[in-house]
Amino acid sequence: GAGVSQSPSNKVTEKGKDVELRCDPISGHTALYWYRQSLGQGLEFLIYFQGNSAPDKSGLPSDRFSAERTGGSVSTLTIQRTQQEDSAVYLCAIRRVSTGEQFFGPGTRLTVL
Amino acid sequence: ILNVEQSPQSLHVQEGDSTNFTCSFPSSNFYALHWYRWETAKSPEALFVMTLNGDEKKKGRISATLNTKEGYSYLYIKGSQPEDSATYLCAFPNSGGGADGLTFGKGTHLIIQP
Numbered sequence: 001g002a003g004v005s006q007s008p009s010n011k012v013t014e015k016g017k018d019v020e021l022r023c024d025p026i027s028g029h030t031a032l033y034w035y036r037q038s039l040g041q042g043l044e045f046l047i048y049f050q051g052n053s054a055p056d057k058s059g060l061p062s063d064r065f066s067a068e069r070t071g072g073s074v075s076t077l078t079i080q081r082t083q084q085e086d087s088a089v090y091l092c093a094i095r096r097v098s099t100g101e102q103f104f105g106p107g108t109r110l111t112v113l
Numbered sequence: 114i115l116n117v118e119q120s121p122q123s124l125h126v127q128e129g130d131s132t133n134f135t136c137s138f139p140s141s142n143f144y145a146l147h148w149y150r151w152e153t154a155k156s157p158e159a160l161f162v163m164t165l166n167g168d169e170k171k172k173g174r175i176s177a178t179l180n181t182k183e184g185y186s187y188l189y190i191k192g193s194q195p196e197d198s199a200t201y202l203c204a205f206p207n208s209g210g211g212a213d214g215l216t217f218g219k220g221t222h223l224i225i226q227p
Contacts, residue, residue, distance in 0.1 A: 033214050043157070045207060045214035056214060058207070091156070095212060100145055101159035102215065 003029070004105035006092050012111045013082055021077045021108045023092030031095040033102060034067060034077050038088040046090075049075065082112045115139060117205050119218035126193045126225055133189040134221040136203030140184030147204040147215060148177055148188055157202065160188075193225045 003026040013019050025032060034046040045059040049069045060066070064083075069075040079086055089109050093102040118137045126132045138146060148160040161170045166181040174191045190197055200222045204215035 031212050035214075035217075042219040043202065043204075043215075043217040045216060048212075048214040050212060056207075059214060099159075100162045100212075101147070103159065104156040106156055 003103055004092055004094055006090075006105040006108050008108055009106065010109045010111075012113065014113050015084060016081055018078065018080045019082055019110065021079075021090050021110070023075045023077070023105060025073065025075075025092070025094045025105075027073060029094040030072065031097075032069060032075050033093040033095070034075070035091045035093065035104075036088040037091070038085070041088075043091070046077070079110075082110075084112050086110060087112045115205055115207065115216040117203060117216050117218040119201075119203055119221050121221060122219065123222040124224070126190075126223065128193060128195060128225055128227050130193055131189065131191045132193055132223070133187050134201065134223075136186045136188070136218055138184050138186070138203070138205045140182060143181045143184075144206050146179055146181075146186050148186070149202040149204065149217075150199045151202060151220070152199040160201075188221075190223075193223075195225045195227055198223060198225045 005024045007022045030051040032049045035043050037043050047060055047067045048056040064080045067077045089107045091107045092105045095102050120135050146163045149157040150160055151157040161177045163179040168179045170177050176189045179186045200220040202217050202220045204217045206213040207216055
């Protein structure tokens with residue numbers, strides 16, 4: 001997607017390991033979102049950062065999930081002690097203020113064995 | 114928990130035919146309704162953000178209408194082409210605010226048959 005990169009593109013890990021997913025948006029976007037799509041499910045909201053405000057963590061599925069955004073730019077999503085049900089495509093998005101549209105990165109496909 | 118429903122779940126359409134599908138959403142505290150197209154191996158792509166009851170938006174052969182009072186939106190594709198094959202998602206802001214995270218429907222998976 002325009003203006004958002006994510007890494008890695010694919011990640012295979014063993015159950016119980018920790019993983020860190022990265023989102024790198026172009027500068028100037030204060031709103032950043034994380035979503036995921038599990039197999040057979042719709043896109044699911046995880047967390048939302050807006051400037052210096054406290055993030056909206058209401059979508060995080062468990063306390064094994066956390067995210068931070070440093071310096072209002074790069075964001076990392078960390079999953080501790082991964083489980084097989086964490087396998088999904090994790091997407092990061094930014095918002096165009098003028099239209100409200102969200103622009104998505106290419107995603108990270110996480111597979112937990 | 115917001116209830117955003119899309120129907121049908123999947124749709125097979127002959128090339129050249131027109132088609133439409135539905136998104137229903139909570140009619141109270143309406144702020145905006147988003148439509149996205151998600152092609153396989155690509156990122157979701159924004160199509161429309163609709164905010165006004167009765168609004169109709171158009172992008173090429175794709176258009177959308179909005180009824181906020183009854184809580185539904187239709188997406189129309191005129192003269193379907195193979196490149197229209199994708200999953201079409203609608204989404205509603207979580208707390209009724211413009212900058213919130215979105216609750217997505219499960220999508221309509223559209224397959225255009227040559």
